[in-house]
Amino acid sequence: MLRRLSLALAVAAAPTAMAWAEQAPLSTKTDLVTVYQEAAANNADLAAARADYKARSEVVPQARAGLLPNLSAGANLSDTRTQVDSPANTSSRSGMVYQANLSQPLFRADRWFQLQAAQAADEQAALELSATEQSLILQSAESYFAVLRAQDNLASTKAEEAAFKRQLDQANERFDVGLSDKTDVLEAQAGFDTARANRIIALRQVEDAFQALITLTNRDFNALEGIEHSLPILAPTPNDAKAWVDTAAAQNLNLQASNYAVEAAEETLRQRKSGHAPTLDAVASYQKGDNDSLGFSNNAASANRFSGDVEQRSIGLQLNIPLYSGGLTSSQVRESYQRLNQSEQLRESLRRQVVQNTRNLHRAVNTDVETVQARKQSIISNQSALEATEIGYQVGTRNIVDVLDAQRQLYSSVRNYNNARYDYILNNLRLKQAAGTLSPDDLAALEQYLKSDYNPDKDFLPPDLAKAAEAQLRGNPQY
Template sequence: MARGCVLACLAGVALPVGAMDLKEAWDLLQYQGPIYQSAVHEKEAGQEYRTLGKAPLLPQINATAYDNEVNGTQEQGNIDNDLDYGSYGTALRLRQTVFDKRKMAEYRQGDHRTEYSNAVFDSKRQEAAISLAGRYFNVLLARESIELAKAKLKAFEEQYDLAARSQQLGEGTLTDVDDAIARRDLAQAELIEAEDNLLVARRLLQEYLGVLPESLSSLHEDFHTPPLQPDNLQDWLVRAKVDNPAIRASRYSVSVAEEEAKKARAGHWPTLDFVAGYTYGKSETISTIDQKNRYGSVGLELNIPIYSGGAVSAQSRQAVANRDKAEEDLNASREEVLSGTTREFHGVQSGAARIRALETAVRSSQKSIESSRKGFQAGTRTNVDILNAEEQYYTARRDLFEAKLRYLVSRLRLAASVGSLGDDDIALANGYLTAEREVRP
């Protein structure tokens, strides 16, 4: 059913969608997500830089035509002559660059700009995948928070009923009742907040996908955390330096700036063009009748710059400064990526350990509830002890769910830091999802 709904969306059927998993959400995002499509069109525009850079080095051919009617008078002494004649003609011009350092720099610059746009798209594509996963998981977390808040509210209501009956029988105190009421009211407030969070999370996912899913696949109960491959940070840092798309984009940005500096310095160099043309014209005047002109020309045109008011030198200095800025931006981007890679590497490792610890904490908290209830019946524990144990249990369950989602996002971010995040990584994260859960309020 889920895949059928997504296919229906791809075919243009009315929305909202039914069930959806992360892989289907990723496919749909690539098909119609407005932010993703914006990046696609940006890349398409960037592909034209290569053609634009090469165009000035190719032959430039222009054709012109004119058709004029002249009407006037000519005075010669005491004689006035009417001027009434036609003049028309055509001209064809060809210009081919033979030597022009500026245009050669523009040609190389066009290649670098196209590669820059490719790297930027790769970066945005991976950012889109991470952002989608984050928004998808936020919906799951909000849904889980609602379920836990309802369960906690129910448990506290039951504990309130127990405290109230104990007080009526003279076995409990008013303090126990007040504590139970306070915990119940706080649980009610948490439920309201969780429901609000779900509305916001669903809207953010809709904003990204263009559709509003009614249910999403949620997490498996069993959650494996295999070791990273490779399992040492240095290998990941080496890969990030080479393949991270943000670093690659910064490198191409430096190359573009370097060619801009060469282009500016080329203003001091002469240019040489091959020029050819053909002209045909016909006109009539009072002194010429049916005059026709036909001629062609072939030659070389040399242009030697002598002085431009200091503009070329100023442009050169400006371009060099911009190149230096691009190099510093590259250094900053490299450091930022390496810091992010380090953070996500340790995030995956510590995330796995945290999940194991929280799984133990959930089991321990559940046992604590049972012990507290038995102790309450035996008179060794108070109602507050039971409330505290239940609070701890539901907090641990929520923290465990959130830790699992953060672990998956950290793995995606780590893959993105080395430029390898793709469909297989999304499919791997999707493998942690199982039964569908309704996410409507």
């Protein structure tokens, strides 16, 4: 009786004894949005970025403090003994002096520009934090679909192993009845051993993918909801590279942050230049102490005029005109010029990189659309070719090597198809990140295509492929 090898049979015969393949109850499966929420709540890198932003934002009140009043108070307790020529001419005085000083900057150009630079740096820090938060959306999706990709890859390698095992059994049967020689058995055994090794490696890749997800979220996951094959594979909207580049130029978060970095460098340059400018402060002081402590009794006339506690108040303006500081200010100006040039060049480099990434990702998504369809058709064609080769082997027109090669091509096309699906999903998200529009809503939009009862051993292929392959084998044009 003629036996055909199909994907459906291979999947049905795939080994199911591995512990990871035991599907957890539906209530324990995790969806994409939940993974992102766990990452947002527990990711160490994001927590560090938030702490960094809070620390960097303190530069604003620190810079503002230089323009606000400065008030200080203190007390001084002293005991002064004076001896002239002999102990008989010894005098002493002691007492407590209380004092308070107030200073209010009136004209401090350097501190004003320092405040402007600090505010620009604060905006830069806020945008960089937003970029980190946006990056976490993509990282969550990448880690999530890396698990699904690895699971589908393992499912295909299990099916491939089962197919090679069936081929090995068939070769042994044919050898036992004299229809083939030992070479066929050895070739089939080699194919089976290779498929088994690939399945072991694929199992480790699943475990590695789950570990990466745990690292991202600090949470354990038993199973994830899979993506349905009904997910629409569509070109980006709008399908215009220039429109995406224009959006990226206006909304890319890292590019916006670089604009504020340039602004901060410009304000810092102004601050350094203003080091040549005069400064003007209003100053006031108050002192209170006894006559001796304040030093009004140094001579007889003062001693007669002042006795007991004395209060002293003063208020005035203090002007400072910088003349020469050893070349420090000029050196700082030159340094700031170069820092400004550096920040402008870094911004230009980033702008070019953003344009390049946006254009590349736009092309990648359009390529993925065509690739997914081509890979799907490749599975159908390879399955039909395998079944035809199997028939040829049964009647003696093909050899075992032809069959094994056809099997390898089939399962290679399966893995290429699933890789193309996940590449399409992730490249779409990367394109939106490059354009600065990526948000948690994009993950929520994928939720409707997640399948809570997804089983990689059964669902790693579109359900209509077996029928399509059979139709192609028979030459039905509707497929």
